[in-house]
Amino acid sequence: NAGVTQTPKFQVLKTGQSMTLQCAQDMNHNSMYWYRQDPGMGLRLIYYSASEGTTDKGEVPNGYNVSRLNKREFSLRLESAAPSQTSVYFCASSEVWQLNTEAFFGQGTRLTVV
């Protein structure tokens, strides 16, 4: 039982390049989330998908797009990467949209934009 799996684990991009971060969960959870973690800032929500077929903006959505491909998979896309998007990105899932249930996190993707 892998839980939440993110790929890639590390990535270096040049400014202006695009890429997609992949996330899959095998816990049959309904809700999935993308966070970014910056030093001293804690975890900030980028986008979330409360259930299959829906996506909504979180606290810091600018510069990102998401796709809930199916119940298992939730991808995060950077269309034109900027140095300010250098961060560690975490995908998470929960059984129901934050309804008194905890989120389970992947191991993170360390992204550097030069």
Place this chain on the structure above:
Amino acid sequence: GQQLNQSPQSMFIQEGEDVSMNCTSSSIFNTWLWYKQDPGEGPVLLIALYKAGELTSNGRLTAQFGITRKDSFLNISASIPSDVGIYFCAGLRGSQGNLIFGKGTKLSVKP
């Protein structure tokens, strides 16, 4: 946006010492969660609290949901080197909505 104030930001302690950290807010929360993040890993849930006044233990860890519903505390007793990491509190305001995270407490333990 909504904020959780987590303190202290960092702690340097001797192995065997007890540790206390807390999270406060000006808003009421219905759920408090405490996570630990090891270096290079994602956060892992330690303790979940769902009722005001609730006191829950998980091994050497004890967490409490404040009576006012605006704060929560995490205590670690008899710290060991593997307790090193960043501890995050997270709160949920209502039955719908997203978790709000504190900025974390970085714990270092000297053997």
